[in-house]
Amino acid sequence: MAFKLTRRTFLQSAALAAMSAPLAKIAYAESTLAPAALEAKGTFADETVCGGICEMCFWRCQIIGKKRGDRLVKLEGNPKSIDNGAAICARGNAGIQMLYDPDRLKYPLKNTGERGKPVWKRISWDEAFAEIGEKLGAAIKKYGAHGLCMFPHGASAKYPMQFFDNIVGTPNISEASFFQCRGVRDTAYMSSTSIPPNESVDMANAKVIFLLGSHLGENIHVSHIKNYIQGLQNGAKLIVVDPRYSAAAAKSDVWLAIKPGTDTAFLLAMINYLIEKKKYQADFVENHTAGLDELTVGVREWTLARAAAECDLPAEKIQLVADMLAENAPNVSLHPGRHVSWYGNDFQRQRALACLTALLGAYYVRGGWCPGKAPKVEEIGWAKSEHDEKFDLNIKEDGKRKYPFSPPGTPTDLIRDTAISGNPYPIKACVIWGQNPIQTIPDQEKTKNMLKQMDFVLCVDIQPTDITMWADILLPQASYLERYDLIKTGVQWNLADKHQQYIAARMPLSPPLFERKDQVFITNAIAKALGHGDKIPAESLEQLVDKSLAAAGLSLSQLKKEDGIHIQDGKDPFVIPEDFEVLLFNEEIADAGFPGVPTYIPVPQPPPGFARLVYGRVQVHTFNRTQNNAWLHQEMPVNPLWINDETAAKLGLKDGDTVGFVNQDGVKSPTTTIVKATPGIRKDVVYMAHGYGSKNPLLTVGVGAGVDDTQLISKASVDPESGTHGMRNNFVQLIKDGKTLDIPA
Amino acid sequence: MPTIKMDSKILPILYRFCGQALRYPDSGWPMADLQTRFQEILTIVKADEEGQELSRFFAAEKEESILETLQIEYTRLFINSYGGVVAPLYASVYIDGILWGAFSETIRERYLRSGYSPDDTNEPPDHLATQLEFLALLHESGRPTEAEQFLAQSFRPWFSRFYQRFSAGNPHIFYRVLVELIDYLTLEEEP
Numbered sequence: 046m047a048f049k050l051t052r053r054t055f056l057q058s059a060a061l062a063a064m065s066a067p068l069a070k071i072a073y074a075e076s077t078l079a080p081a082a083l084e085a086k087g088t089f090a091d092e093t094v095c096g097g098i099c100e101m102c103f104w105r106c107q108i109i110g111k112k113r114g115d116r117l118v119k120l121e122g123n124p125k126s127i128d129n130g131a132a133i134c135a136r137g138n139a140g141i142q143m144l145y146d147p148d149r150l151k152y153p154l155k156n157t158g159e160r161g162k163p164v165w166k167r168i169s170w171d172e173a174f175a176e177i178g179e180k181l182g183a184a185i186k187k188y189g190a191h192g193l194c195m196f197p198h199g200a201s202a203k204y205p206m207q208f209f210d211n212i213v214g215t216p217n218i219s220e221a222s223f224f225q226c227r228g229v230r231d232t233a234y235m236s237s238t239s240i241p242p243n244e245s246v247d248m249a250n251a252k253v254i255f256l257l258g259s260h261l262g263e264n265i266h267v268s269h270i271k272n273y274i275q276g277l278q279n280g281a282k283l284i285v286v287d288p289r290y291s292a293a294a295a296k297s298d299v300w301l302a303i304k305p306g307t308d309t310a311f312l313l314a315m316i317n318y319l320i321e322k323k324k325y326q327a328d329f330v331e332n333h334t335a336g337l338d339e340l341t342v343g344v345r346e347w348t349l350a351r352a353a354a355e356c357d358l359p360a361e362k363i364q365l366v367a368d369m370l371a372e373n374a375p376n377v378s379l380h381p382g383r384h385v386s387w388y389g390n391d392f393q394r395q396r397a398l399a400c401l402t403a404l405l406g407a408y409y410v411r412g413g414w415c416p417g418k419a420p421k422v423e424e425i426g427w428a429k430s431e432h433d434e435k436f437d438l439n440i441k442e443d444g445k446r447k448y449p450f451s452p453p454g455t456p457t458d459l460i461r462d463t464a465i466s467g468n469p470y471p472i473k474a475c476v477i478w479g480q481n482p483i484q485t486i487p488d489q490e491k492t493k494n495m496l497k498q499m500d501f502v503l504c505v506d507i508q509p510t511d512i513t514m515w516a517d518i519l520l521p522q523a524s525y526l527e528r529y530d531l532i533k534t535g536v537q538w539n540l541a542d543k544h545q546q547y548i549a550a551r552m553p554l555s556p557p558l559f560e561r562k563d564q565v566f567i568t569n570a571i572a573k574a575l576g577h578g579d580k581i582p583a584e585s586l587e588q589l590v591d592k593s594l595a596a597a598g599l600s601l602s603q604l605k606k607e608d609g610i611h612i613q614d615g616k617d618p619f620v621i622p623e624d625f626e627v628l629l630f631n632e633e634i635a636d637a638g639f640p641g642v643p644t645y646i647p648v649p650q651p652p653p654g655f656a657r658l659v660y661g662r663v664q665v666h667t668f669n670r671t672q673n674n675a676w677l678h679q680e681m682p683v684n685p686l687w688i689n690d691e692t693a694a695k696l697g698l699k700d701g702d703t704v705g706f707v708n709q710d711g712v713k714s715p716t717t718t719i720v721k722a723t724p725g726i727r728k729d730v731v732y733m734a735h736g737y738g739s740k741n742p743l744l745t746v747g748v749g750a751g752v753d754d755t756q757l758i759s760k761a762s763v764d765p766e767s768g769t770h771g772m773r774n775n776f777v778q779l780i781k782d783g784k785t786l787d788i789p790a
Numbered sequence: 791m792p793t794i795k796m797d798s799k800i801l802p803i804l805y806r807f808c809g810q811a812l813r814y815p816d817s818g819w820p821m822a823d824l825q826t827r828f829q830e831i832l833t834i835v836k837a838d839e840e841g842q843e844l845s846r847f848f849a850a851e852k853e854e855s856i857l858e859t860l861q862i863e864y865t866r867l868f869i870n871s872y873g874g875v876v877a878p879l880y881a882s883v884y885i886d887g888i889l890w891g892a893f894s895e896t897i898r899e900r901y902l903r904s905g906y907s908p909d910d911t912n913e914p915p916d917h918l919a920t921q922l923e924f925l926a927l928l929h930e931s932g933r934p935t936e937a938e939q940f941l942a943q944s945f946r947p948w949f950s951r952f953y954q955r956f957s958a959g960n961p962h963i964f965y966r967v968l969v970e971l972i973d974y975l976t977l978e979e980e981p
């Protein structure tokens with residue numbers, strides 16, 4: 046204590062008494078407590094608030110909140126839901142911890158230090174918008190709209206993305222959910238069936254469920270998992286193709302520990318077998334497909350024996366799976382997958398899966414691929430506009446597209462490479478909204494170099510993820526529990542049940558804390574700062590949602606009366622549209638210079654001493670989005686390294702040992718994780734969960750916990766048809782006590 | 791029981807004064823007045839070294855950069871910082887490990903039982919400045935025993951942890967003096 050007077054003496058001192066008037070001048074300037082009616086202890090009644098929609102992951106279960114006073118104390122599934130019902134997963138429960146995480150962003154911040162090593166200063170929203178208007182405005186004026194790029198993610202980024210796309214007019218927008226996740230699935234199916242497949246497989250009513258590298262059971266999406274488990278309960282046979290004995294493999298009837306990267310060869314062999322043996326659904330193929338002849342020729346080389354050698358699987362097992370599928374067709378669920386940007390040969394694999402599903406006639410049938418018929422609401426947003434193709438990086442000089450089957454937006458590397466080289470034009474401003482490109486996009490150094498050369502970087506997020514360290518201005522967004530948003534529509538989770546439809550709009554379960562704001566508030570203010578205030582489509586998020594609901598004859602107030610979910614009669618989904626057609630051979634793909642029938646392209650193999658790094662999910666985390674959630678962290682603080690037990694023994698490693706990594710490019714993991722030695726993984730692969738090892742010390746729980754797999758994915762393979770990233774062609778060695786260990790073949 | 795001098799009229803003013811000094815230093819913040827008062831207080835308590843350090847800080851820089859230094863320091867200490875926020879100003883962070891935890895609700899109930907309610911629902915009720923204001927209100931309305939109970943049962947248990955974390959974070963002289971003053975004014979005094 047530096048104060049050398051007792052407090053009593055201090056308080057009684059004449060000098061202090063003489064200061065009382067000037068002290069009081071300051072002391073009464075502002076107050077936060079107001080007189081209120083006296084309340085006895087324990088009079089807070091618990092209250093239930095409806096209308097929540099979870100976004101701890103993208104599945105968007107409908108939830109309710111239990112409140113005590115102003116504090117949200119518990120989240121539960123909305124018992125009225127015909128989707129997730131009263132159930133939510135562990136992450137959904139931990140939404141409370143997200144809401145009240147002390148590390149979350151609270152006020153607009155300005156970086157007074159350097160990018161990557163920020164020194165933050167709280168600023169007002171007005172100051173933030175003034176600076177954004179000035180800096181973004183200057184970049185757009187100097188370099189054109191295409192001088193700005195955007196990396197958006199999630200429901201809250203849709204409105205701002207439309208603004209930057211349609212109104213500002215930049216084509217340089219890259220969404221991780223497309224280019225590093227499911228985009229290649231969607232474009233491959235679009236090129237086969239004309240419809241993006243989502244995860245619309247009626248597993249609950251299937252006779253066989255077929256999973257290719259899936260994490261079902263390790264990724265919990267409540268109604269999807271209910272669907273899957275119902276199928277297993279009903280006696281569906283489960284086939285799992287995975288180099289790892291995954292949660293699904295543990296429940297399987299047949300597990301094929303396939304050599305990574307060879308899945309397409311495996312699928313083609315089954316296609317060939319079904320065609321040769323005439324075991325396909327002839328009626329369906331006759332009425333709803335085109336190109337069987339070309340397919341027949343195209344896959345002829347893929348005998349069971351050849352695939353067996355290529356995939357390191359017994360030929361009989363491939364045949365067994367093909368027979369199981371054929372015998373139970375058409376009621377078979379071939380799951381299209383979700384995160385499928387694996388090897389850079391993914392478009393062709395997803396095409397093969399779509400074509401195999403067609404041979405089995407498993408579209409629009411019980412137990413097959415079948416989207417429920419969901420109700421429609423109107424999409425209200427910024428007016429659409431066309432871009433000047435001249436600035437579209439995906440268009441070559443000859444006018445053709447570099448990646449003709451790219452998902453919407455611009456392939457990530459076209460943006461990064463252009464920004465770094467300045468060729469064909471400079472990209473000098475960057476808006477990152479709800480995405481963490483450091484931990485989602487391979488080759489972190491490239492992302493950092495892109496950011497370093499920017500004139501201005503704006504980040505909007507709910508928490509200080511790794512990318513936010515690179516912002517000049519960092520804005521705090523209201524989380525899904527604090528804002529209106531997104532209308533979720535769908536049907537009852539089990540298609541065999543009474544046909545019903547639902548409409549639910551997100552409503553806040555808590556007011557936004559501190560100075561957090563929603564995406565409409567933030568985007569509209571940016572629009573005004575950039576001189577586009579006259580084009581604003583809705584003054585508030587609440588108004589935007591209300592306008593969309595009006596198309597379905599609903600309103601937020603009506604939804605509130607209906608406990609957050611409107612339910613109406615549905616339609617029979619098991620009716621195949623007359624014009625539904627699957628292109629087994631796609632001429633457009635062939636014309637663009639790619640194989641028109643599904644084709645296997647071999648992938649690089651691990652160099653001696655290395656194993657392939659494969660990553661995945663865990664039940665208690667949604668990647669880096671939840672890594673700072675103390676409740677979830679408690680459940681699984683690090684991401685153990687799965688390594689074959691015999692390999693581990695040869696390396697002298699045992700369960701619980703601590704290891705780090707170095708990859709084929711010499712990139713070292715700055716952190717370590719623990720070993721899980723198991724017979725349940727092939728010797729040429731190691732595996733860990735994605736989304737650990739954050740570098741941002743602002744995330745006081747997640748920082749340095751486990752290993753960041755994305756850092757080790759320094760080599761990104763690019764899928765030639767779609768421009769999406771393949772991220773599983775990276776190879777690692779282990780580091781133990783400072784020594785690099787060669788992994789035996 | 792050791793007590794602070796309950797009949798002091800100056801005590802609630804000091805609590806409130808500290809609460810105002812804990813506000814984010816924006817352009818409307820009474821910087822010059824705060825500086826003068828702090829210097830005077832430091833003179834009275836004979837904290838000469840701190841007094842000199844504080845006056846060196848205020849003398850060395852222009853008003854604008856003084857304000858910016860304090861803003862950056864406030865953000866680092868209490869809001870968000872690369873390297874980890876030093877010590878958030880909310881009690882439940884130290885008791886429950888979370889913002890707006892059960893302890894925040896206990897504090898809020900405590901306010902309500904004495905006839906006060908926080909008027910900002912966007913801000914958790916257990917902010918250090920709000921608790922100081924509550925202590926002031928109890929004194930001003932002639933309830934020193936209640937103030938004493940609140941200090942012992944609710945305030946000190948978390949504040950002492952806050953104080954430790956804060957002190958370990960290499961705080962700027964301005965905030966060091968402020969937090970030390972709060973500690974001084976709320977610590978049980980030996981008889």
Ligand code: SF4
Nearest residue numbers: 099102105106134137
């Ligand atoms: S699956 Fe879990 S995290 Fe995802 S929306 Fe549902 S409750 Fe939330």
